[in-house]
Amino acid sequence: MxxxxxxxxxxxxxxxxxxxxxxxxxxxxxxxxxxxxxxxxxxxxxxxxxxxxxxxxxxxxxxxxxxxxxxxxxxxxxxxxxxxxxxxxxxxxxxxxxxxxxxxxxxxxxxxxxxxxxxxxxxxxxxxxxxxxxxxxxxxxxxxxxxxxYFDVDVMLYRTDILQQYGYTAPPKTWDELKSMAAGITTKSAAAGKKVSGWQFKGMDDHLNAINSTWESFLCQAGGSLTSADFKTSTLNSEAGKTAMEYMKSFYTDKISPTGTSALNGFISGDVAMFPFFQSVIANVQAGNEKTKDKWAVAPMPTGPKSGCSMVxxxxxxxxxxxxxxxxxxxxxxxxxxxxxxxxxxxxxxxxxxxxxxxxxxxxxxxxxxxxxxxxxxxxxEQLGRNTPDLVLQDRHAFQTRWDAQKANIVAGVNGQMPVDKALKTIDDTVGQALSNEK
Incomplete structure (x- = not known):
């Protein structure tokens, strides 16, 4: 309806x-x-x-x-x-x-x-x-x-107290460091009797719409694009798209992140150590008062295979x-x-x-x-300086169709309900039809 x-x-x-x-x-x-x-x-x-x-x-x-x-x-x-x-x-x-x-x-x-x-x-x-x-x-x-x-950019928020508790003195700077650190926190905390998720992708939780900015940030870092240069073709089902989604999927396959845990609420309560989102979410983190006061900080996004860009x-x-x-x-x-x-x-x-x-x-x-x-x-x-208008100008085309298709299929591909290439192809087919209607 x-x-x-x-x-x-x-x-x-x-x-x-x-x-x-x-x-x-x-x-x-x-x-x-x-x-x-x-x-x-x-x-x-x-x-x-x-x-x-x-x-x-x-x-x-x-x-x-x-x-x-x-x-x-x-x-x-x-x-x-x-x-x-x-x-x-x-x-x-x-x-x-x-x-x-x-x-x-x-x-x-x-x-x-x-x-x-x-x-x-x-x-x-x-x-x-x-x-x-x-x-x-x-x-x-x-x-x-x-x-x-005003502008927003996707950044990484991290709990300084949790990282220090498990022996980390600085936030991760690359995809490899992020995966390793997140796995270490999840494993060590579980062994200590109170499991803390080292990382959660915003959007794999109670704020599904956020998967769009999260996904587009990691796609960008892998060197991918949403459309062709002429905005006529959806281009997610590419090597870059597969690299980004396989990386995101590995956090769930390897039991580092639990599907369904709220990134923001878990971060405030101390059940999630790191997550990405627009920097304006800081206002929500600060509203955690004593739960978060002097216990967190912001870092630029970890760089991927091609860059450290993020969604604007x-x-x-x-x-x-x-x-x-x-x-x-x-x-x-x-x-x-x-x-x-x-x-x-x-x-x-x-x-x-x-x-x-x-x-x-x-x-x-x-x-x-x-x-x-x-x-x-x-x-x-620093994150602002890494970003360009390109993704947003691409996102303008077939915007609502893309965001609806990504909400359903990115989550399905990342949590293993659908093969990665099928998830990406499904989005391309759906968005491609909308793009053809723009001509």
């Missing part, structure tokens, strides 16, 4: 996008409105400030208090269905003027011309040149359509192309995604999306204060 609803919503969205693309920018039904001399902008967002669900509303309130010409009406959505609600509202001809979208953006919106390019929202070349080079993930056909709030995530703001007042939408986007606000997002370990030498001195000081307050930032920025 849920799948059917998604197909129907997708069909309605496609129809709406065709209509939007063929209409004048000023004639859309979902644009800003005038009220009491102020232009009203509708903003829909999930609570991106991790650990504080009321923070986004507070930010909107702060913006409204600072303005005389623009008012933002805020609707907070839930992560579980917020993206679908936005799509359905846009497809129905209403919904928000500005909304939250994954970095990399969604191809359906871009192909239909449903998003306003930043140069139509008041952004200049100087504004966009100040972003980190990774901001290229929000470009399409030479124009930028999303303004990044985070969120951007976008605006609808048929909005009645794009300047007002741009005013709000510039404020919420400004260097000043982005520096504040570092409170939940979001990565500052601007080049530090291109922002005002007072913002540089704020960013530097966050960096000096936590040594984990060194590892996060």
């Amino acid at each position: 849920a799948s059917l609803r998604r197909r129907l919503a997708a069909a309605a969205l496609a129809s709406a996008f065709v209509a939007a693309a063929s209409s004048c920018a000023s004639s859309g039904s979902g644009g800003s409105s005038e009220a009491g001399g102020r232009t009203t902008v509708k903003f829909w967002s999930m609570p991106f400030w991790i650990g504080q669900d009321t923070k986004v509303k507070q930010l909107v309130d702060d913006f409204n208090a600072s303005q005389t010409k623009v008012t933002v009406e805020f609707t907070q959505l839930e992560w579980k269905d917020g993206r679908d609600k936005i799509k359905q509202a846009i497809a129905a001809g209403n919904g928000p003027d500005v909304w939250l979208m994954n970095n990399g953006l969604e191809l359906d919106y871009l192909k239909a011309g449903a998003l306003a390019p930043l140069d139509k929202l008041g952004y200049t070349a100087k504004d966009t040149e100040n972003f980190l080079p990774l901001a290229k993930i929000d470009e399409y056909n030479g124009k930028m359509y999303g303004v990044p709030l 995530g985070g969120h951007s703001l976008v605006a609808r192309a048929d909005g009645k007042n794009l300047n007002a939408a741009g005013t709000f986007m510039k404020w919420l995604a400004s260097p000043e606000r982005s520096a504040d997002y570092m409170q939940f370990h979001a990565i500052f999306p601007y080049q530090r030498d291109k922002v005002a001195p007072e913002i540089q000081s704020k960013v530097n204060a966050w960096l000096s307050s936590d040594p984990n930032w060194n590892a996060i920025f």
